[in-house]
Amino acid sequence: xxxxxxxxxxxxxxxxxxxxxxxxxxxxxxxxxxxxxxxxxxxxxxxxxxxxxxxxxxxxxxxxxxxxxxxxxxxxxxxxxxxxxxxxxxxxxxxxxxxxxxxxxxxxxxxxxxxxxxxxxxxxxxxxx
Numbered sequence: 001x002x003x004x005x006x007x008x009x010x011x012x013x014x015x016x017x018x019x020x021x022x023x024x025x026x027x028x029x030x031x032x033x034x035x036x037x038x039x040x041x042x043x044x045x046x047x048x049x050x051x052x053x054x055x056x057x058x059x060x061x062x063x064x065x066x067x068x069x070x071x072x073x074x075x076x077x078x079x080x081x082x083x084x085x086x087x088x089x090x091x092x093x094x095x096x097x098x099x100x101x102x103x104x105x106x107x108x109x110x111x112x113x114x115x116x117x118x119x120x121x122x123x124x125x126x127x128x129x
Contacts (some may be wrong), residue, residue: 011037042085046071048110049087056106058098066092113121 001015009030013020018064024030035043050069057064067090074084089103107113 010034021077029083031108042071042073042082044112045085045110046087048112049107050090052106052109053089053103056103062096062099 001013004012004014006012006021009024011022013022016128020040021034022040023032023034024036028036030036041050046069047066049071053067053069054064057067070088070090072088073079073082073088074086076083087107089107092102092104096104
């Protein structure tokens with residue numbers, strides 16, 4: 001992945017054939033033209049859980065039209081960092097009871113969540129172009 005500085009507070013990640021643009025809110029000096037990196041981080045948790053829930057349902061031919069994931073977070077007031085992230089898999093009334101715990105287990109397979117739970121070592125360096 002390469003990261004470029006694209007004017008103002010716009011920072012863009014280039015990975016494979018994808019471009020992921022970020023910006024900062026106006027109050028942080030940006031134009032709010034794209035999600036902030038932290039918002040993308042939070043979105044990666046919910047969407048990762050979502051793909052596991054979707055795959056679980058697809059394998060069992062359970063319609064996902066009326067399933068929604070609502071993600072909320074509680075934050076430490078001093079650091080601004082999340083202290084609790086809740087992933088609520090909202091299912092319709094006719095969702096099979098026997099699969100409710102299993103769909104939670106499927107969401108728990110999320111690689112993003114697992115990485116946060118077992119954080120990697122970070123190494124930040126500088127080098128000459």
